[in-house]
Amino acid sequence: MLWTFVCCLLLLGCYSPSSPLDGTDEERAYDALQLKGKWKQIVERNAEHPTRSLACHKVVRLAQYRLGQAGTDAVLECLADSHDVLSSELAAMMMSDVYIQLGMVMMAQRAAFEAMVKHADVAGCERPLRRLTETALITGQYEVALKYIAIVEQHFSSDDWVQTMRSMARHPEQIDRHATFSKLRENYEKTQDQFFL
Helix, strand or coil: CHHHHHHHHHHHHHCCCCCHHHCCHHHHHHHHHHHCCCHHHHHHHHHHCCCCCHHHHHHHHHHHHHCCCCCHHHHHHHHHCCCCCCCCHHHHHHHHHHHHHCCCHHHHHHHHHHHHHHCCCHHHCHHHHHHHHHHHHHCCCHHHHHHHHHHHHHHCCCCHHHHHHHHHHHCHHHHHHCHHHHHHHHHHHHCCCCCCC
């Protein structure tokens, strides 16, 4: 009887609309603003209603940095405490976006992988898979990138992004001509690997 009750509670927790996999309403709002590069709106929103989410707090600091309201040291200090920040799939992807924008390729890769792991079904993992493809290309893991590309193409689309990524994986010299990836690769090669604290 007790076992049945525990199983029911677990199942209800898995299918709850407020499941931590989805992130919070606040995280969804900040994520949407971050994806659009709405840095001023992020800072203003936080000024009106200070964020409670650790991931959102780090997005706010990135926005302040982008607007010249915070220096590099302030951003790095904010990112130094990574405990508990990857509380949901969405929070992990938000952090992957923050890390990639700051040139922290390995941290972006790890956060994207965490987002993918938190989602049990590949059908909802397009964003993490795309990020993992990008970081694999930047770090020179071309075979891994091709595997991610195949999954994206099979489950989601065969759009221009897939063709571009596949071409770079097969012809890595193209990465050196890609405006963003070439800079990220250069930064990756100059820095030591970073780990979550």
